[in-house]
Amino acid sequence: MSISIRGISKAFGTFRALDDVSLDVPQGTLLALLGPSGSGKTTLLRIIAGLEWPDAGRIEEDGTDVTDRHARQREVGFVFQHYALFRHMNVFENIAFGLRIRKVAAREVEAKVNELLHLVRLDGLGGRKPAQLSGGQRQRVALARALAIRPKILLLDEPFGALDAKVRVELRQWLRRLHDEIGMTSVFVTHDQEEAFELADEVVVMNHGRIEQRGTPDEVFEHPSTPFVMDFLGNVNVFHGRVEKGQAFWHGVQFDYPDYPHAQARPAQVYLRPHELDIDRPTDRPPQAAAQGSLAARVVRTTRSGATIRISCRPDGTESELHVDIAADRARDLALQTGDQVVITPRKVRVFLPDPEYVI
Amino acid sequence: MSSPAPRSGGRLAENLLVAAAVAVVGLLIVVPLASVFAEAFAGGVAAWWRALAHDPDTRHAIWLSLTVAPLAVAINTGFGIAAAWLLARFRFPGRSLLITLCDLPFSVSPVVAGLALVLIFGRQGLLGPTLAALGWKVIFSWPGLVLATTFVTLPLVVREVLPVMEAIGPEEELAAVSLGAGGWQVFTRITLPNIRWALLHGVVLANARAMGEFGAVYVVSGHIAGATDTMPLRVEKLFQEYRTPASMAVASVLAGLALVTLVAKFVIERQLEAEARELAAARGLADTIDTDPATAGSDASGKDSSA
Numbered sequence: 001m002s003i004s005i006r007g008i009s010k011a012f013g014t015f016r017a018l019d020d021v022s023l024d025v026p027q028g029t030l031l032a033l034l035g036p037s038g039s040g041k042t043t044l045l046r047i048i049a050g051l052e053w054p055d056a057g058r059i060e061e062d063g064t065d066v067t068d069r070h071a072r073q074r075e076v077g078f079v080f081q082h083y084a085l086f087r088h089m090n091v092f093e094n095i096a097f098g099l100r101i102r103k104v105a106a107r108e109v110e111a112k113v114n115e116l117l118h119l120v121r122l123d124g125l126g127g128r129k130p131a132q133l134s135g136g137q138r139q140r141v142a143l144a145r146a147l148a149i150r151p152k153i154l155l156l157d158e159p160f161g162a163l164d165a166k167v168r169v170e171l172r173q174w175l176r177r178l179h180d181e182i183g184m185t186s187v188f189v190t191h192d193q194e195e196a197f198e199l200a201d202e203v204v205v206m207n208h209g210r211i212e213q214r215g216t217p218d219e220v221f222e223h224p225s226t227p228f229v230m231d232f233l234g235n236v237n238v239f240h241g242r243v244e245k246g247q248a249f250w251h252g253v254q255f256d257y258p259d260y261p262h263a264q265a266r267p268a269q270v271y272l273r274p275h276e277l278d279i280d281r282p283t284d285r286p287p288q289a290a291a292q293g294s295l296a297a298r299v300v301r302t303t304r305s306g307a308t309i310r311i312s313c314r315p316d317g318t319e320s321e322l323h324v325d326i327a328a329d330r331a332r333d334l335a336l337q338t339g340d341q342v343v344i345t346p347r348k349v350r351v352f353l354p355d356p357e358y359v360i
Numbered sequence: 361m362s363s364p365a366p367r368s369g370g371r372l373a374e375n376l377l378v379a380a381a382v383a384v385v386g387l388l389i390v391v392p393l394a395s396v397f398a399e400a401f402a403g404g405v406a407a408w409w410r411a412l413a414h415d416p417d418t419r420h421a422i423w424l425s426l427t428v429a430p431l432a433v434a435i436n437t438g439f440g441i442a443a444a445w446l447l448a449r450f451r452f453p454g455r456s457l458l459i460t461l462c463d464l465p466f467s468v469s470p471v472v473a474g475l476a477l478v479l480i481f482g483r484q485g486l487l488g489p490t491l492a493a494l495g496w497k498v499i500f501s502w503p504g505l506v507l508a509t510t511f512v513t514l515p516l517v518v519r520e521v522l523p524v525m526e527a528i529g530p531e532e533e534l535a536a537v538s539l540g541a542g543g544w545q546v547f548t549r550i551t552l553p554n555i556r557w558a559l560l561h562g563v564v565l566a567n568a569r570a571m572g573e574f575g576a577v578y579v580v581s582g583h584i585a586g587a588t589d590t591m592p593l594r595v596e597k598l599f600q601e602y603r604t605p606a607s608m609a610v611a612s613v614l615a616g617l618a619l620v621t622l623v624a625k626f627v628i629e630r631q632l633e634a635e636a637r638e639l640a641a642a643r644g645l646a647d648t649i650d651t652d653p654a655t656a657g658s659d660a661s662g663k664d665s666s667a
Contacts, residue, residue, distance in 0.1 A: 051534050071537045078538040084531035087638070088553040097549075098539035131638050149539060 001062050001152035001185055002027045003048060008057035010043055010209075017043040018054070019209040025187060025202075027062075030179050032196035033189045035206035036232065041189045042081075042157055044206070048187065049155050050074045061153070077146030077184075079156040083138045085130035091117070091141050092126035098149035116144040119178075136167040143175075147182070154179070156188035160195060172199050193233050197221065205229050227352040230271050237272040237322050241351070248351045251315055253293045255349045271350040274325035278345040279311060281334065294345040297322060299336045304328075313342060393615055400612035403605055411609035417585045418610060421594035428502060428590060429570035432509035436566050440517025441559065445551070447518075448525035459522075465514045473511050474579025477504060500582035505590065508576035513566040520562030521555050524632075527639060528554050557631045564628065568621040572614060 003025040010018040018040045025031050033041040046052040048059060050071035058067045066074060086094050095116050099109045117123055120140035130138055139159065146154060159175070160168040176199055179186050190196050196203045197217040205212045205220060205228075212232075213225045224230040231238070241250030244265040248257035260266065282296070297313035300321060304310070309331035311324045324344060326334075336342065401408050412418060447459060465473065480486050481498040491498055498504045532554065536546045552559075574592040581588035589597065591610055598607035 049538055051538065071534075072540045072542065074538075076538060078535065080531050080535055082531065084535040086532055086535070086550060097536065097541075101540045101545060131641070145535075145539070 003153060003185060003187070004058075004060040004063070005044070005048070006058045006060065008044065008047060008054045008059070010040075010047065010052065010054050016209050018047070020057070021209070021211055022057075023204060023211065023214070025185055027185055028183055029201050030176070030186045030199065031188075031202045031204060032200035033187060033204050033206055034191070034193060034196040034232075035212075036191060038208075039206040040209040041206045045155050045157055045187060045189050048153070049076050049078045051078070075149065075151055075153075077149065077151030077154045079139075079142045079146050079154070079159055081158040081161060083130075083142035083162075085138055085141055085145070087130055089129075090126065091122065091128050091130070091133070094130065094141055095126075095144045095148050097145060102149070112148065116148055119147070120144040134167075135163050136171060139163060139171060143178075152184060154184045154186040156186065158190060159188055160192075161190075168195075175199065205232060207232070224350070227269055227271070230350060230352070235274060237274065239270045239272070239320065239322075241268055241270040242266060243268045243351060243353065248349070251295055251318065253295050253346075255293060255346075255351070257351050259351075260353065266353060269352045271352065272322070272346050273348070274310065274323040275308070276346060276348040277322075277324045278347060279313075279324045279326060279334070279336075280343050280345070281336075282341055282343050294343045297342050297344055299338055299340045299342060301338055302331065302336060311336060311342075313344060315344070393618075396608060396611050396615050399604070399608040402608075407605065408609045408612070411606040412613065415606065417589065418594055418598075418606065420586045421589045421591050421610070422613070424502065424505070424589065425571055425591040428505045428509055429567055431506045432513055432570045433563055433566045435506070435510045436513050436517045437559070437563055439514070440521055440562060441555075443518045444521035444525050444555075447522055449530055462518050463515050465511055470508075470512050470573065470575030470577075471579055474508050474576035477507055477511070477576070477580050481507070499580050500584065500588060502588065504580035505577055505588065508580045509570045509573050512573050512576050513569045516566040516569060517559065517562035520558045520565070524555050524558035525551075527636070557628055557635060561625070561628045561632060564621055564624045568618060571617055 005021060005023040008018050008021045009016070021040070021044060033044060035041045043052060047054050050066070050069060054067065058065055060066065086097065089097070092113055095113045096109050099112060104112070113126065117126055120143055122137060122140055122144070125133070125137070130141065133141065160171055163171065172195060188199070200217065202214065203217055203220045204214045207228050213220055213229045215223075220229065221233065224233060230236060239250055241248060242265050243249070243257050243260040245263055246256065246258050246261045248255045248268060248270065250270045260268075295315050297315040300312045300314050302309055302311050305325075307328065308325045309328055311326065311331070313322050313324060314320070315322055322344065412422070443458075443462060447455060478485060478499055481491060481504060482488055483492065483499070485499075496503070498507065532550050533546050536550045541549065572592055573590075574596070577590055578593060581590070581593060583589065583593060583597070585597065591614055595607050595610045595614070598610065
């Protein structure tokens with residue numbers, strides 16, 4: 001079932017949780033709402049579920065306006081952040097709840113619940129109380145309970161937030177397979193970009209109640225459309241430079257920036273991702289390299305982060321630090337020591353003109 | 361008795377405090393209560409039974425208490441659940457004021473409460489003429505007793521249920537709604553089972569208070585033997601009439617009720633504690649892992665302002 005969100009606004013007192021948000025989620029998509037806390041992502045999810053009413057705007061499912069439909073009539077499966085399992089019921093009764101409300105015959109309930117228990121790999125645990133389960137098991141019970149009513153839409157609020165790292169990765173892959181098998185339309189909320197990128201077909205980045213960017217994980221990562229997205233995705237060097245006549249300047253380095261052809265200079269923010277920078281010893285570089293947009297710097301320290309080596313440098317004549325990530329082999333070849341002189345060449349530079357409204 | 365303080369001075373102070381506490385509790389609570397039973401059964405069980413069952417006014421007082429208290433408790437249960445739900449699930453202007461007002465009956469002298477009811481429902485009261493025209497009698501009649509008892513016990517159910525409802529949060533109820541449950545289904549299948557021990561606790565406390573209420577009931581009842589005397593009023597009247605054994609017999613019934621309440625309270629509180637621990641464990645599990653830095657972008661942003 002496709003979902004259309006049309007001009008949804010919602011305020012809590014003076015706080016604008018959602019500000020004229022529109023979004024289309026095609027049938028069968030697994031979509032991530034990504035953003036920091038307070039960005040409105042959870043409110044949007046709850047409005048889609050009918051658990052919260054919008055102040056303005058409409059929600060459509062397959063072209064039918066369901067804005068005024070109560071949550072219990074939406075046929076939407078909702079997985080809560082802390083699962084919200086019914087504590088006084090065992091696992092079986094938790095999963096059976098939606099079926100019992102629908103007055104499904106007892107034999108059918110039993111067959112259906114056992115099938116779901118098998119699907120979420122909890123066979124034989126039907127008699128347990130939620131308190132006797134691990135976090136990952138509770139998560140799967142919550143999922144089975146939501147799936148029991150055969151929803152056309154599955155909504156998940158921070159589905160993996162409360163799990164430890166290993167279980168989180170396992171469940172992610174499992175949820176992806178489940179989504180593909182059942183063929184629902186799924187929307188999940190997360191503040192973890194890695195989770196959004198790994199799991200989702202499409203990522204919607206939200207900030208201050210608005211959609212900053214929407215696209216496939218590749219599009220969003222490779223072409224962040226706003227400084228906020230760039231910052232939120234993290235792991236980036238931010239510097240203040242200027243733009244002028246189709247060129248961007250930062251610390252003596254010059255790049256093409258055709259988006260700003262005007263003669264009047266304007267301050268701009270320059271974003272450099274650590275893995276998109278080349279680092280060399282000055283002697284290894286041809287002499288003309290400096291003119292082609294490289295800058296001289298000194299190594300401050302080197303640290304290992306996972307499979308890559310992070311080299312922190314101080315560009316000559318500044319007090320700021322620039323991080324460069326390189327493969328471990330390359331780092332071994334370079335054998336850089338603190339204080340060594342290096343030349344850094346960006347392979348890719350992103351420039352954003354500061355938006356007067358934009359606050360980090 | 362183990363003490364965390366290794367010094368003998370600490371040990372001595374601890375023992376002295378324990379002894380003082382035992383002495384106070386013994387002198388003020390255990391001995392007087394025991395003496396009530398001793399007095400009541402001084403003439404033997406048969407005399408005790410005769411004093412209770414063979415005096416029509418005492419019989420009526422017991423019957424009246426057994427009618428008024430459950431009615432007041434029932435009203436309070438309904439009100440308490442509704443008010444607790446409203447206060448726990450919604451934020452609205454005047455919410456704190458409402459919470460304070462719910463507690464008011466605890467700080468008002470019951471006699472004042474009784475007088476206030478007379479001012480409203482009495483013959484010369486605000487609603488007096490209307491009630492007289494309808495032929496309803498509230499003051500000096502059982503409805504007045506129910507009103508007075510309800511007023512005095514009002515905070516007990518709300519106070520027990522509200523914190524538990526707040527601790528549990530609305531999530532389970534919302535989950536039930538999203539699975540298709542209607543309001544009544546959510547209440548009977550989710551809310552009520554979750555608050556059942558707190559509710560029972562409130563009901564037991566309210567019942568004990570309702571059975572024992574004297575001041576407010578004294579004012580509105582008119583103290584008519586065989587008509588508006590409840591058990592506590594009957595105890596006082598018999599005592600004033602120098603019929604101490606009969607008075608003690610009725611008092612022993614009230615005291616016995618207190619003991620039953622005590623046991624019930626003990627059992628319920630253990631259940632409540634177990635549930636609170638369970639809830640805390642579930643929350644704790646979620647929270648500790650929540651604080652684990654969810655990796656939202658390992659921060660490599662160096663900030664610089666050179667142009």
